[in-house]
């Protein structure tokens with residue numbers, strides 16, 4: 001694990017010569033520099049500064065090797081599986097294996113990863129939510145002896161989709177469900193709609209490990225338009241509820257690594273900051289002034305110009321603090337601002 005928690009610097013700082021060059025630029029590290037290396041360091045510094053300006057904070061994806069995935073034991077019975085972009089947990093007990101979220105196109109790799117650790121059969125399959133990208137290979141694990149568990153809303157959605165790749169759950173829970181197997185208890189908790197109806201927390205209290213998918217990717221700005229969340233306030237509340245649980249490590253459904261509690265708190269802080277920035281931006285941008293200046297005669301275009309300007313201002317407010325803290329800032333911040341702006345227009349005016 002190469003990430004240095006709490007270091008507000010690009011990831012390159014921690015393991016390469018760039019540490020010296022960028023550190024000098026950013027004040028993250030300070031190291032004496034010899035004269036003979038100064039020209040080289042200058043060139044590296046220039047390149048790193050360009051990356052820094054373009055991307056802000058980032059972590060490079062480590063090599064997946066020939067296997068195409070990573071497996072890491074997080075605690076007794078608890079294994080982390082990642083294909084770099086997507087991830088999940090599986091549990092190995094003397095009474096069988098429990099898997100979560102068989103990622104679309106990666107089910108065979110998950111089978112291989114499980115076989116690296118145990119010859120026990122899969123007994124349970126938990127869906128975090130109904131989305132195809134996360135559970136699209138469920139059919140590879142479904143069959144005799146495998147019980148599928150999901151929240152009621154996930155079950156409803158899957159019965160509607162009639163997708164053979166995503167078989168419907170056998171066990172449909174409401175707010176809470178405890179799956180006890182082979183000496184561990186896996187708690188399933190529905191914190192409300194958030195990222196989508198049915199999206200549930202998978203929590204192992206005895207191991208202080210939690211999985212909550214598509215809600216708070218570590219060191220990352222929420223995905224485009226908050227990953228298409230319909231109810232943004234409920235999405236924020238979901239993270240607040242997750243943080244009430246006692247955990248040290250969490251699995252976000254995405255990224256090559258797990259996250260820490262502090263990293264989930266940081267994403268929540270971005271939720272608050274982007275909400276606040278959107279309110280400021282709404283107050284800063286005058287629709288009437290924009291109307292006086294615009295060249296368009298189309299009232300819809302005018303409204304579009306106004307919303308674009310508000311999102312731009314919101315992005316500018318967030319940039320000094322967040323660009324160098326979270327990945328995806330350039331890609332997703334304006335879209336996230338858009339979601340809050342719609343929320344203020346339709347749900348709760350500032």
Ligand SMILES: [Zn+2]
Pocket residue numbers: 129131134195196213214
């Ligand atoms: Zn999703």
